[in-house]
Amino acid sequence: MMDFAWLRDRFQEEHIMVLQEKAAELRGDILKMIHAAGNGHPGGSLSVIDILVALYYNVANVDPSNPKWEDRDRIVLSKGHACPALYAVLADKGYFPKEDLWTLRKIDSHLQGHPDMKKTPGVDLNTGSLGQGVAVATGMAIAAKHLGKNYHVYAIVGDGECQEGLVWEAAMAAAHYKLDNLTVILDHNGLQIDGTNDEVMSLGDPVEKYKAFGFETFTVNGHDIDALTDVLKTPVHGKPKFICAKTVKGKGVSFMENQAGWHGKAPSADELAKALAELGVN
């Protein structure tokens, strides 16, 4: 019997390389759309994009031709201000035309400043008021169990967002109801508007906290699409899953990386050109 493992590995490597290029291209889209809008949140969008790529291209069971499909996996971007990253992915997946991206935040655009499930195809939940998305997502997971549905719910939270008490109320309920159909992913870039998490309100060790709340916990490099995919696919039974994705705010653009100032500021034309050149995209 022939062993084709080497071939599988090579396909896998090529697939990952393609996705890395995809992520670079989407980073370009994020910056272009925020530049066109004149405002928005580039830092957190660049930190979360690889998580969304792993989810939408490798893991989640979704159908862009049927965004409201009842049995789809739900993806809730609880840190809703990073929606340029979500919009870039959804456009690339074919939920809506890519040209729409350049209407972000403009009057009558379906791409609102924060995600809107009633306006944008593929958005599973309106979020942006921090803490609420992950709690609503937890309710979706309870409903799935109650209705005997097999879909999985993924909720992506920010680290600053974890200062909201509601995040922990939801965590308590997720463990209480043994929601092994829920995965909470922390985009842990360490920065928020007023500075580092530690300067503003220390998070301590979020992994230990979620473990104490009853989650099965994992830690991963949040920019390694391959590693993210593996950990997202790792099954957990009888309890919810927590993934601490270590990320860099502004990842991929040298002058934005680890700069709290790029939390909510649009790049100028010059800055955009410089960033696109670094990313190697047009």
Add this chain to the structure above:
Amino acid sequence: MGKSIRIAYGEALNEIAETNDKIVVCDADLGHATMTNIFAAKHPDRFFNFGIAENNMIAEATGMAHSGLIPFVSTFALFGAGRAFEIIRNSVCYVNANVKFALTHSGLSVGEDGGSHQAIEDIALMRVLPHMTILVPCDYEQTKKCVKAAAEIDGPVYVRVARPVVDEITTAETPFEVGKAQVLKDGTDVCLMTTGLMVGPALKAAEMLEAEGISCAVINHHTIKPLDTEIVREYHEKCKGIVACEEHSIYGGLGSAIAEVIAGVPGGKFAQVGVMDKFGKSGTPDALFEAYGLTPEHMVEEAKKFL
């Protein structure tokens, strides 16, 4: 003989659950006070306790609604409409999510627990939210009708449930239509427009006025939103004045809703009996109604000012 509005709520849940398997009920460790325990006893698999975490309960109920269920959420009115206000605004009303709020222990009639537990601003808070329907039943039978109507509406509904046992005013056969106020007694001199627990005192006030030869109408606005604006205009024209009577702050409740309708009418004739921009305090419901002027005597006094 009076009957409990809260028990009507619990019983109505069981009645609608019989025919609609999408109905689920959420509570925040108050099932024995909100009477959702009547439902929980019969349908343990459809009852979700979220512990003392109202914000999370409402957010998670929203997730259930987005997944096709029809959640009825219960806690005290102050913690639901008050503490969780921004969640109701952003997660529920902003996207017209199909979440039902049956919040109990509204108004001063909570009684001895005192001002910290008496919601007298809940209608104001819920009234400013687009998509929200607000129903305020006056007795046992009307509570059942409100709960059933809430389940049929596609979108958020607030049913304001009071704590006390109250006299029966309506029967199972009394017609009920959301958005259509109920003329309990017609009259031409003055009109008492009221809701919830103030319906009984308003009927007494009308009797007192009639005894003095003053013709008094009593209208029950069981729907605060959408308000029956037609009937407000009609009686404003027909009578010498309208007195709004409610167990709620004079700001933002039924009185304000009526005032908004007649604000543009020249020579508007409008007075209010309600909680005059004050917090509540401990006492029996009757003592509190007396202390805050929520009495037939006060309604009579206000009505007579128009004559």
